[in-house]
Each structure stands twice: as C-alpha cells, then as structure tokens.
Amino acid sequence: MPFVGRERELCQLTGALARPPVVILIEGEAGVGKTRLLHELTGRSMLFGSCHPMRFPYGPVVEALREACPPKDLNPITGALRPLLPECAHLLPPAPPALQNAQVERHRLFRAVLSLLDALGPITLVVEDVHWVDQDTRELLGFLVRCLPPTVNLVLTYRGEDLRHPVAELLAHLPPRIDHAELALAPLDVEQTALLAKHLLPGAVDLWPLTCGVPSAIEELARMLADGRPPGTPPALRDTVQLKLDALPPVARRMVQAAAMLDEPAAPKALASVAGIPPEQGERGLAEALRRGLLRECTPGAYGLRQPLARQAVRESITPMVRRRLSRRIDAPTEPLGILSPREEQVIGLAADGLTNKEIAESLFLSPRTVEVHVANALRKLGLTSRRQFQRTAPHTTRRT
Template sequence: MGRERELRQLAAALARPPVVVLIEGEAGVGKTRLLHELTGHPMLSGSCHPMRFPYGPIVEALREARPTEELNPVTGALRPLLPECAHFLPPAPPPPQNAQVERHRLFRAILSLLDSLRPITLVVEDVHWIDQDTRELLAFLARCLPESVNLVLTYRAEDLRHPVGELIAHLPPHIDHAELVLAPLDREETALLAKHLLPGSADLWPLTGGLPLAIEELARMLVEGREPGTPTALRDAVRLKLDALPPAARRIVQAAAMLEQPACVRTLATVAGVPPEQGERGLAEAVRRGLLREWTPGTYGLRQPLTRQAVRESITPMVRRRLTRRIEAPSEPVGVLSPREEQVIGLAADGLTNKEIAESLFLSRRTVEVHVANGLRKLGLTSRRQLNRT
C-alpha cells in the first residue's frame, strides 16, 4: 500500500534492459517488499551481510540459477564458488598462474552465466554492507550487462560506506540507470495499511511515523492483545546503531531522546554535557547515521517516536538522571522573543498543544513548532515543562 507510483517506476525501468536501478530507503521502509510485489520480471536475489563475506550476495543469488542452455566453458570457473551447482556447470578450466587473470575469469564466468539466464534481473540487497570483492564485481557487471539483464541494488544511505553512485557514474551509453527513494508512508497511507491489518481502527501514525515495518509490528501487537511498544527488530537495530556511534554522537542522540521537542545544537550539547564543537560533530554524525533528522531549520530530533522510545529504553538510570537534571536546569537567556513567539510561548505555558496553538492562531503546526523551539532557546529553556516556572 502506498507504493503504486514506485512500483510503476520500477517496472518501467526494468522493462528497458539493460539497466542499473538503485533503491534507497531506511530500514523497514519496504525495499524488499517492493521487489517482491513486482511481477513479470524473473529475478535472482542475494543480500550483503554485516560480516561482509567475499562475493556473499552473488553466491546466494546464483545458487538459485537454473540455466536451460549449454553454458560457456568459462562458467566452469564458478565450481569452487558454487559447488552445489556442479551438476550443471562445465568442468573447471586449468588454474591460471596469475591471480588477476583468475579474478577476471571469475567475473567473466558470472557474466556469462547471467547471459545464459536472460531475461533476468540480478538483485543485490543491503549494499551498505558490501564487501570489497563484491563491490568490484558489481562495478564490472554494471559496465558489461548483456542485453536483457538488469542489476538492482538496495541500500540504506545512512549506513553506506562506499558511494553506490560510482556504479552509474561511468556506465556506457547503451546501459540505462534509474534511482528510487522510498520514504515512509504518509498519514493517509498509514491509516489504509492499519485498516488492512487490524479488525478495528487505530491511529498508528503518531508512533510509527509511517514506517511500514513498525506499522506491521504494532498491528501484530494489537491483534495479539499486547500493549503497543517498541518492536523488537526496531529496538535491536537502534541499539546497534547507538553502539556504533562515537561517544559524543551517542550522548547527543540520548539528549534528543529525553527532550520533548526537537532542539538546536546548542541545547543538545548542553543537555548531553559535551563541548559545543564536539556537539556539532556529534550531531552531524547522528544525522548521517540516520538516527536524528532536521525537523525545522536548525532543530533536530529523533526520526520517529518509536526510535525515540527505543533510545530512551537503552539509557541507563544514572545517565537518565544526569540528562534530566540538565534539562530541568535553565541556562542563560540568549535573545528577545518576537511578539509572535511571545504569543505562542504564552499559549504553550497554558498547556496547549502545538495543534491547539495552530488552530487558535490560524498557523500551520510546523510554524508553531518553529516558534516554540525558538522561544525555548531564547528563554534558555530545554523543555516545555519549564514554561510554567518562568
């Protein structure tokens, strides 16, 4: 649901082989599901692994190959890589003396096997975990795709170490390319998916931010009669990302999770207890890794409520107390409120939500968010809870 346009774009691209297609999206956004929903395009699929096995995704994909014609003798070079396919591979050629020649022969063997399977689309998922050998092989394949053979790569930009754009930067003229970016579902699409998954109605948008995997997991919890909480897969993924962050970036993310509203880098650094320079570097790294996002110009927060909840659950009680003390301790004021900011902050101090303030003043919710964030910063506050004390 909510992917009709992307599905049409993908089908249209694959209908013009040879083509290289890049599909970008965060974890759980539905990259694999999009490919599974595509019909009429024979595929071989393999996934990169965090342990980065040499040629791992290619081996995984080619194990499912079932050629119907006699193979080029060079494909016999695949026997050491694909022993389970020895029954249809030609005899292995004599080993060359030069390692580079052997490597080139292996690349040619994979290309020849794909050529014998056409029309075919080779799918390599999770390219953010690609190993160096597979990276070089894909660069070779992308430039030499036979007629009626496509290459599709999926990846998470925030975890990417090697730029996938280099694969399409030097394609020959006869090989086309396309790029798709999958965003979370919007509020209406989230409601449709929830209606499809649940017997009753439930608004899953506030918790999930439209992430399909989170929507499905929360729906499953509700169907099973459990209290909706952080899905295990999402919690584990968030904790792995946190563990991989430098200390300053991890503290910035923890600070953002404890704050009620997106905050500027100065506030995040103050709450995190890191110097401003480290705070800026930590913020940049947290944004790059996909844990934080810029909600309004100059203010940053967790990408979705469930991610914020997962980060909060990972914070130890001692660190939580330390962050809370910093949040509740006002800093020095840094500016004068504008008339509109005074108006918005006054209503916020009376306990009105951003939505209620927006309706009261005939403003958009995003504008109210900006005024609240700016007002708190100028007052030297880090939380709306402090407003009734000022």
C-alpha cells in the first residue's frame, strides 16, 4: 500500500531515534498505520516483536530476539537466554547453573536480555500491541527502560482504547539520561484519503464517508471495489468488531447496538432509551463501550461508532428480532430536552426536507462538521433519536433559508 500522509510523523520518529537511548510511544486505533510507519524507517537495525491476546510470557521480546544474529564474545550471562532462544542457542555462551531463588533467576534473565541488546547495538527494539502485554513482559520492559544501553532504543505501539495498564507508567521511571517521545497517529484527512484511494483505484472514488480515513479500511474497501464487489464491510473489520462486541458486558453491547441503529450521534439518555435500559445502567454501559473503543464522543455530549464501516458491521451482527425492537424504540416519541437556536431550526428544516449534511452545509455556507454538531444538538434538545424524526418535528419549527 502506498505511504500517504505520514511525512511529519516519519520525520519526528526519525529525529527521535537518532538520539539514543530513547523510549518512543506510538498510539493509534487499529488499522491507522502504526506498523507501516515503522517499516518506512530506513538504514536502521530493528527487531520486531508483538504482544498477543493470549499473552505469552516474554512473548514479544523472545519473538524479537530470535531474529537477531548475536556477535561473538558475548557476556556469559546471555547464556541464560538459551532456553528461550533455541533458534540461536548455539551462538550464545553456555547456560549458567540454575539458581534456587526464582526472583534472582528472573533478575538474571532480565540482565541477559539487556546485555544481548547492548551487544547488538546500535539497534531499536520494537514491541507492538502493548495493550495486550503479559505481566512478565511488562515487568521486563519496566526494567529495560530504567537502564537502556547508550546505543539501544525502545519503541512501543498500542491502542489507547484497549489499554488497561497505561504505558505512561513506564515513563515515570525513566532516568534523566534517557529521553522519550510520544506520537499519536490520527486517521488520514479527506485530502489524504482521496490521494490514497487514487493510488489504489482508477478514477476518483470518495472513500472518506465510509472509512473516516483509517488506512486499513481504505485499502480493504478499495480491494472490494477493484474486484467488482459492492462496498460492504471488510471481513477483517467485521471480525474485529464482532470480537469486541462479544467481549462486552450485555448492557454495554446493547448501547453499542443502539448507537449503530441511529443515523447520528446521540446523548446517553437517548441511547439508553433506544437500548431499552434504565439511564443509570446506560451510563455504565456507555463508559465500558468507550473504554473498549467501540463508541466515541463525536460531539460534546453525543456518542456514536468510531467510523461508518464499524457501525455497518455492528448492524450486520444484530438479529432481525432485535433490530425490529430497536427500530420501534427509535420511532417512539420522547421528552424534549431544550429549545432550538435559530441556526438549529434552519438545519433541521433542511434535514426534514431530505438534504444531506453536505447539502445543508452548502446551502447555509457552513462546514459539514458544523452541520453535524447542529444536528446532534437538535436531536438531543428535541429528545429525538433519529434524523428521520425531524420530519414530524419540522412543522413545529420556523424553517429558514
């Protein structure tokens, strides 16, 4: 896939790695391009290891080091790594005798990893998907960041919404001699999305509305269109969303399903009403769905799915019976919560006539984002849960053009 829209981040990353020892944290949602950014680095020795949901002890560090080619004349302590690295055990010193104390044995193992990295330097150790880090690896990383050798860098990638144990705790123990940097990768903007789509597909195809700029979603959608398939939910995204849904508590899952059935972001009370649960339970479910990264605050006080394709994936997972139940609640009248501003009246009047946000923006000389905010505010104030309910509300407002 072409490399688009990350020149600034690549420059920042290159500059930080040029001043070892440094610890770099790269945060971003699934599919936003964290791994791709790292693979764009050139002229550097890098070892890659990934954490996994099954959380194997020391898994990512073992995965990274087994690809290394140890030099000669290693510190004898590196022989402690022989049981973990059978692929290169013949290149390591003899294993030291076993110790009776498990804590002392583990400290020797940590020192062996540190010594081998030092011997391999200059090098960058990359541990990906730290949101899935196992406890043993977490403690090993905590040891490494305190005493990184002068020619060794450490890069950690993670999804902020999936992180139970903040990686920031590692930074709290950094000694003054070790610098750190933090990069947050956002989705591509509209222009960058169009440029990437142009590289992947012939002709001009607008993939922004469905993908919201997530590169992996753009690539998957482009592949479907190139194969002559209709633009549906990419299988990889559908499977990821389904796994996250299955892991949610029932109340949180119902809040996500309610959000997926709505055309616009909604207030917590409206989501709970559509989900058919008490508001206080809805608040707890919303908090969990936010923490797991399935919902986000799209505008102040209004929540929805992170991207249209994710909303589509959730909708596809809802059984017909549940979908009908949610639709009935969406169409049911609810209690108004506020008074519309003149601009909000204008916006919902045009929305009631069937205009899209883009068309409303052009008509009122606003940005589509501003229209989105006005629509969300109007839904909340009128106690509505769906854009289509504007049709029965609009006659009671003063339409302005």
